[in-house]
Amino acid sequence: MSSVLITGASRGIxxxxxxxxxxxxxxxxxxxxxxxHLADLPVALKLRLDVTDQASVDEVVAGAGQVDVLVSNAGTTVRAPLESVPLGEVESLFQLNTFGALRVAQAVLPGMRERGDGRLVFVSSVQGRVVLPIIAPYGASKWALEAIAEGLALETGHFGVKVSIVQPGAVSSGGAERAKSFFTDDDPYLPLLRQVPALRGESVTPEEVAAAVADTIEHPAPPLRVPVGAPAAKALEARKKASDEEPFLPVQIDW
Known part of the structure; x- marks a missing residue:
């Protein structure tokens, strides 16, 4: 069995x-x-980790022992139109969702490369390939994450490191309900905010995502991208077939 380091394990996925x-x-x-928040988990080690802090990452990796698999899951989201989203919030999204994921990967990769074996599993989203209005700042951080993950796959595969990107659609983890929202009472983008639940589509459970992650880790030759659930697979397939001449949405929006 593998030794697996999971970021963002306190709740949800x-x-x-x-x-x-x-x-x-x-x-x-x-x-x-x-x-x-990890106290009741039946796991070997429970450690404090802030993926946005290099010292915290270095301390955890030094104390974790051999890491065969990194599951990079820590992340957050917001609800805001791009016209008015505070840029500091976008920076925070990238620090956690994107740079944090790369920071931890950088810390575990030398050991994997030296052993000639390892797995990097990044929990992304359908929104790493499909842009949804009002959630676009989050989507941008996931598009960037997927570019990093694919780049790592190209660079580290020669050293025996396998990289996978897990792509659920909406997940009933409570993350959407906890998301910060930046709207005024007379915001012209409120009609789009009201349609976000429909745009996100049918949800899967955190347990379904967890099973997909575990299956990916245990697969001898895992694919680069792993959609989770029929709605995610359908949306991603539609995106592949769509023209690049105009913006793509999996469902119609109504102003």
């Missing part, structure tokens, strides 16, 4: 991944910014 992998017999290192 990350917690479900920790439970799933521990149940399959893997050595799980669960991490979160608030490690007290």
């Amino acid at each position: 990350g917690r479900a991944i920790a439970v799933e992998l521990a149940g399959r017999g893997h050595r799980v290192i669960a991490t979160a910014r608030n490690p007290e």
Whole structure:
């Protein structure tokens, strides 16, 4: 069984991944910014980790022992039109969702490369390939994450490191409900905000995402991209077939 480091394991998808992998017999290192939220997880190690802090990342990787697999899951989202979203919020999204993921990957890759074996699994989203209005700042961070992940696949495959990008659509993890929202009472983009649930589509559970992640880790030759659930697969397939001459949306919006 593998030794797996999971970022963002305190709740939602990350917690479900920790439970799933521990149940399959893997050595799980669960991490979160608030490690007290990890107390009841049945895992080997529970460590404090802030992926936006290099010292925190270095400390965790030094104390985790051998890491065979990184599951990069830590992330957050916002609801805001691009015209008025505070740029500081966009920077924070990239620091956590994108740069944080790369920071931890950089920390574990030397050991994987030296051993000639390892797995990097990035929890992305359908929105790493499909832009949705009002959630576009989050989508931008995931598009960038997917570029980094694909670049890592090209650069590290020669050293025996396998890279996968897991792409769920909407997930019933509570993340959307916790998202910061930046709208005024008379905001001209409110009609789009009201349509966000329909745009996101049918949801899957954190446990379904966790099973897909675990199956990917245990697959001898995992694919680069792993859609999770029929709605995600359908949306991504439609995106592939769509023309690049105009913006793509999986459903029609109504102003």
